[in-house]
Amino acid sequence: MPRKLVAALVLVAFLVAFVGVAANASVIGSAVKLFGIGFVVTKFGGQIDKFINTLMNQKGVKWEGTTKVVPIISIGAGGYIGAAQVAGAPEIVKLTKAVGQGEANIGTFRGKLLIPMSTTNPLKGVKKVKGVGVTAIIDFPL
Amino acid sequence: MKIRSHRIITCGLALVAVTSMLAVLPGLRSNVRESTVVFTPAIAAEEEIKAEARSVDIDGAIVGEVLVNGKPVLRIRTYAGGLTPVERADVVARRLNELATKLGTAKIHSGVVRSQAAVMADDELIVTADNAHAAMNGTTPSALAETWSANLASALGRPVAVAGEAATVAAVDTADEDQDKKVVPILSIGSGLRVGAALVVGPSSQVEKVKVVAQLEANFKGARIRGLVPIETESLKELHRVPETSVAGIADIKL
Numbered sequence: 001m002p003r004k005l006v007a008a009l010v011l012v013a014f015l016v017a018f019v020g021v022a023a024n025a026s027v028i029g030s031a032v033k034l035f036g037i038g039f040v041v042t043k044f045g046g047q048i049d050k051f052i053n054t055l056m057n058q059k060g061v062k063w064e065g066t067t068k069v070v071p072i073i074s075i076g077a078g079g080y081i082g083a084a085q086v087a088g089a090p091e092i093v094k095l096t097k098a099v100g101q102g103e104a105n106i107g108t109f110r111g112k113l114l115i116p117m118s119t120t121n122p123l124k125g126v127k128k129v130k131g132v133g134v135t136a137i138i139d140f141p142l
Numbered sequence: 143m144k145i146r147s148h149r150i151i152t153c154g155l156a157l158v159a160v161t162s163m164l165a166v167l168p169g170l171r172s173n174v175r176e177s178t179v180v181f182t183p184a185i186a187a188e189e190e191i192k193a194e195a196r197s198v199d200i201d202g203a204i205v206g207e208v209l210v211n212g213k214p215v216l217r218i219r220t221y222a223g224g225l226t227p228v229e230r231a232d233v234v235a236r237r238l239n240e241l242a243t244k245l246g247t248a249k250i251h252s253g254v255v256r257s258q259a260a261v262m263a264d265d266e267l268i269v270t271a272d273n274a275h276a277a278m279n280g281t282t283p284s285a286l287a288e289t290w291s292a293n294l295a296s297a298l299g300r301p302v303a304v305a306g307e308a309a310t311v312a313a314v315d316t317a318d319e320d321q322d323k324k325v326v327p328i329l330s331i332g333s334g335l336r337v338g339a340a341l342v343v344g345p346s347s348q349v350e351k352v353k354v355v356a357q358l359e360a361n362f363k364g365a366r367i368r369g370l371v372p373i374e375t376e377s378l379k380e381l382h383r384v385p386e387t388s389v390a391g392i393a394d395i396k397l
Contacts, residue, residue, distance in 0.1 A: 026364030044363070051362045052369055059331075059358060059381050061371050085369075087388065104391065111339065111393025133343070133388020139366040 075102035193238035206231025259283035341391030
């Protein structure tokens with residue numbers, strides 16, 4: 001088969017696959033499996049943020065300041081385990097790079113603490129960002 | 143034309159490969175958890191620090207024991223590098239004496255040196271906790287390094303602070319002294335059921351108004367979204383959000 005024809009077929013197959021995935025309702029799920037959570041948050045974070053705010057507005061909920069979607073990173077292991085929407089004053093939200101998640105026992109509370117951080121590497125130290133709160137959690141199918 | 147289409151394919155595949163690599167790299171962070179034991183210097187630098195090694199018979203086996211200021215810190219039980227356990231303990235004791243001046247102010251901690259758990263004074267290696275010793279103690283190399291670090295700190299008269307995940311989380315959490323906290327149920331807007339508990343933070347006057355956290359669930363292109371809204375009533379018909387409050391933690395338990 002001529003090389004030119006083979007090349008064209010490969011290109012068409014690639015485009016069809018890509019379009020197929022994009023059209024799929026679980027496009028984010030597929031993207032997570034292919035490229036990881038970090039990529040997905042970078043690529044789709046804006047869309048997710050807008051979707052959440054629309055959802056909240058429909059229920060009459062508005063947050064002070066601005067919002068942003070960042071990855072959730074395990075404080076103990078340093079791995080990306082999900083994403084979170086954070087809200088607060090614009091200049092502080094801008095500093096927020098991730099939300100650190102760690103197991104904690106605080107008084108009667110035994111669960112997962114969510115700490116907005118200015119770093120994506122909690123293994124080198126958790127740099128908490130004050131004045132920012134978690135407003136939504138995003139779980140990705142793995 | 144042949145060359146052009148060949149180049150297009152090559153460039154396209156290369157672009158996909160690079161994009162994939164760049165995207166996957168962040169998710170490939172080491173999952174090795176480094177728990178470090180950190181100590182604050184609490185003795186004056188001019189106080190004398192004396193380390194020595196001695197031979198100890200434990201269940202018929204000759205073990206090299208390292209003492210600092212008369213207190214046992216660690217025991218060497220195996221041969222290595224042509225040295226007996228006692229000779230190895232002597233090497234560690236000499237190293238500690240060489241670092242005596244530094245030990246007065248150095249941060250004693252457990253770390254990793256050349257992929258081995260180790261006891262360190264700042265960035266100076268004191269001794270490694272190898273797999274053999276960890277197995278003999280029924281523990282892991284990192285845990286053994288933490289234990290030896292704690293022993294050394296105790297011998298030097300310093301307080302012990304474990305900076306593992308939980309301690310780090312708790313220490314970071316207590317940093318906000320001007321905020322109050324409260325644990326409230328999470329109610330799902332879809333089902334009205336209690337699906338967990340949330341730790342809510344904010345100014346005291348606002349946090350006390352929070353009764354529950356309403357959970358809005360939705361799906362966006364395969365991602366499961368849970369919006370968390372601290373509200374002042376248990377009614378989910380209208381969400382009266384409490385301003386200046388937000389969720390700082392969640393627990394998947396039913397109250």
